[in-house]
Amino acid sequence: MHSVQTPGGRLERGTTEPVDASTVLLVRDGDGGLEVFLLQRHLDSDFAGGAYAFPGGKVDPADRELDPARWDGLEPSLVRDRVGARTDADALGLWVAAVRETFEEAGVLLARRDGAAVTAKDLASDSFQHARQRLATRAEHWDWGPWLHDEDLVLDLSALVPLSWWVTPHGMHKRFDTRFFLAEVPGGQLAAHDRIETTDSLWAPPSDVLRSAEEGRAVVIFPTRKNLEALDGHPSAGEALAAARRARSMRKVLPAIQVVDGAITVRHPDGGAPEGI
Numbered sequence: 001m002h003s004v005q006t007p008g009g010r011l012e013r014g015t016t017e018p019v020d021a022s023t024v025l026l027v028r029d030g031d032g033g034l035e036v037f038l039l040q041r042h043l044d045s046d047f048a049g050g051a052y053a054f055p056g057g058k059v060d061p062a063d064r065e066l067d068p069a070r071w072d073g074l075e076p077s078l079v080r081d082r083v084g085a086r087t088d089a090d091a092l093g094l095w096v097a098a099v100r101e102t103f104e105e106a107g108v109l110l111a112r113r114d115g116a117a118v119t120a121k122d123l124a125s126d127s128f129q130h131a132r133q134r135l136a137t138r139a140e141h142w143d144w145g146p147w148l149h150d151e152d153l154v155l156d157l158s159a160l161v162p163l164s165w166w167v168t169p170h171g172m173h174k175r176f177d178t179r180f181f182l183a184e185v186p187g188g189q190l191a192a193h194d195r196i197e198t199t200d201s202l203w204a205p206p207s208d209v210l211r212s213a214e215e216g217r218a219v220v221i222f223p224t225r226k227n228l229e230a231l232d233g234h235p236s237a238g239e240a241l242a243a244a245r246r247a248r249s250m251r252k253v254l255p256a257i258q259v260v261d262g263a264i265t266v267r268h269p270d271g272g273a274p275e276g277i
Contacts, residue, residue: 003150012044013025013225016174016175017175018167018168018175018176018177019058019059019060019175019176019177019178020058020059020090020094020097020099020102020176020177020178020179021056021057021059021097021176021178021179022056022059022094022095022178022179022181023053023054023055023056023098023101023178023179023180023181023228024054024055024098024101024106024160024180024181024182024183025037025054025163025180025181025182025183025231026054026055026102026106026108026183026184026185026191027182027183027185027231027237027240027241028184028185028203029182029236029237029238029247030203030205032205032223032239033235033236034205034206034231034234034235034236034237034239035055035204035205035268036107036203036204036205036206036209036228037054037055037185037191037201037202037203037205038052038053038054038201038202038204038209038224038232039052039053039054039055039105039106039193039198039200039201040193040198040199040200040201041051041053041198041199043211046182048080050219051219051220052202052209052213052218052219052220053220053221053223053224054180054224054227055101055102055104055105055106055108055115056098056101056102056178056180057097057101057104057105057107058176059090059093059094059096059097060093060097060141062143062145063092063093063094063095063096063097063100064089064092064096065089066092066096066145066148066155067145067148067149069094069154070145070148070149070150070153070154070155071096071154071155071157072091072154072155072156073155073156073157073158073159074091074092074095074157074158075086076088076089076091077091077093079091079162080251081249082162082250083165083179083250083251084179084246084250085214086137086166088253094179095157095160095181096155096157098160098179098183099107099142099155099156099157099160099209100135102183102194102207103131103132103135103197104132104135104136104194105136105193105194106191106192106193106201107123107132107189107191107192107194108123108185108186108189109122109123109128109153109189110155110156110157110159110160110183110186110193111148111153111154111155111156112153112154112156113151113152113153113154114152116247117156117187118153118186118189119185119188119189119190120188120190121192123189127147127151128151129192131144131147132194133184134147135201136194138192151256159183159184159186160181160182160183161181161182161183161241161244161245162179162180162181162182162229162244162247162250163180163181163182163227163230163244163250164179164223164226164230164250164252164253165178165179165180165250165251165252165253166178166180166226166252166254166255167252167253167254167267168209169254169255169256169257170256170257171257172257178223179250180223180227182231182241182244184237184238184241187210190201193245198213205232206228206229206231206232207232208231209228210228210232213225222266222275223255224255226268253268253269254269255267255268255269256269258274259275
């Protein structure tokens with residue numbers, strides 16, 4: 001099959017069904033206002049190599065079946081329609097995957113123990129470091145449920161607010177049905193890249209990242225850029241979270257791939273000129 005390599009993946013004839021995925025925009029208040037956390041994907045990554053992106057990844061079957069004693073702050077039946085989930089278990093999986101991937105890729109864990117938020121000291125412990133490494137390894141599939149039980153951790157799913165819903169265009173060799181969530185980094189926790197799938201990380205105002213992408217100093221794929229643009233108008237993390245909480249539904253965005261003068265571009269469903277990727 002003929003394919004064309006692009007910064008966001010490969011374009012192929014035909015299509016594949018998208019898989020459920022969760023992505024998290026971690027935000028905080030910096031000296032100049034709202035800042036967002038981004039990771040730079042390894043150049044050898046099979047998807048969006050070298051691009052700056054938010055922590056996230058595919059929903060695992062175990063995410064949909066996590067012991068109810070290991071999570072709270074969510075009523076799946078009340079949110080499934082908002083995020084387009086087929087079942088309550090699918091809705092739960094999206095939230096759990098968001099927490100798991102944020103821990104694995106950014107070292108931030110949205111969880112509590114004995115009613116108190118996880119601390120930087122917890123995250124620096126051998127147990128937490130080992131768990132993060134086990135999640136990140138591709139040599140095995142590791143179910144972190146028993147570890148959560150042993151550490152008496154309860155995932156705080158209320159910390160995640162649905163933000164947007166994007167589906168990879170038809171024709172890409174990997175397709176994801178991705179729900180983007182917004183979450184404020186817990187006080188005292190420090191986000192950092194995993195040095196496995198990602199090679200660098202930064203906190204920055206959305207406008208700075210967008211400017212770097214426009215000037216060619218950073219690779220930022222289309223949905224990441226659009227989410228940054230949506231975040232850019234908010235002066236603080238609290239304002240951004242409040243706006244996301246006020247939204248009662250999310251529109252599924254499915255851009256289209258279009259070849260213009262030999263270049264592969266993305267056309268947004270709301271119109272406008274095709275944009276390069």
